[in-house]
Amino acid sequence: MEPLHCGTSPIVGFRFSLHPMTKDFIKVIKGALKETDTSNVWMHTDDVSTVIRGKQNHVFNVAKALALHAAKTGEHVALSGTFSIGCPGDSSGDVYLEKDDVLLNTDSTKQYVSSQFALYPMNNPDYMAVIYREVERAKQRGVFNDSMHYASGIHGDIHEVFNFYEEAFTHARSDEHRHLVMTVSMSINSPSHGGA
Template sequence: MNIDCNIDGSVDVTGCKLSIYPMSDQFSGIITDAIQQLATLKLPVWQKTDMFSTTYRGRQENVVNIVKAACQLAYKDSVHTVYELTFSKGCPGDTDADHYLNEEITPIKFDRELPNIPVACKYSFYAFGEADYMQDIEKIVNLAEEKGLNPQGMHYATKLSGSIDDLFDYFNQALSYAHEHIRHYVMEVTISVNSPSTK
């Protein structure tokens, strides 16, 4: 994992690096169409796309809403797609997004309703510089149980299943809890839709 940090940044900036992997011959168009649809909006976050992913930085709720919308926009009924997300907060290298912390929480609106798709997810949560981090991770996993996402332990990760609406509502809750209790943390997430493995 490569996270650029220096000593001058804001610990309040939430960041997410998003990569989209459609299992389709039209993968390039699916990815660029989703990102470009978002780019046409005046988004209340810092953003940058490179050859690997698109990074969003700013106020937590706005970042989560935008990443969710990107996943929904890239969804195709018959296409197995995997989304890789890295959420981070407390990294002192997020200076280029500080001014976006003043933005209001802004729902992402399109001329159509985005689909509330069924998803499978695995995620791992990492707390840095915390001696008693396991109690916080336990609390974060319990929030998923309360959300009805059926958390199941697996080696090095926790599996979740449910709707994309419930999943990203949970991400907001989990990140809010972490912000209150942990100075610097990273959450690595893999989301799968339309996987043939579920059949």
């Protein structure tokens, strides 16, 4: 197979690490994986992180489900990861682009999360306008928390937060600038959240 040029594949990838703040962290991680239906994404785990690839809706659906199932243990959980689309040569898992659009993970349990995200519209000289537009979108959606160096704070129910992230990921790229990277860091069940 010839190498792909930037932006020619619609496959979305998410490389992440899940960190339960408990000595039983392996049980939390394996439990979340067991409870999450990952059959619509390509997935590989190494000794540092896990990557999932596939259609955008399924990648975001699986990412949210993994975070939610880990959170349902009641343990303080941190998740840190990078979403990407349009990366040159990103073809592993292309077969998963043939999946239909039916989401397999539909748990609607409410769960507060505090998170931060950063957008990197690659090769787009007008990148700051794109970022400001998506921050304004977060304010309109009611999930914006705070401005900070190198990121923007996003918080609220996990479903609303992930809906915003997927929406921002969609709108921050264009036909001309298809390569987009978005980093997300998330804290769930933290003692510092108080009664949130």
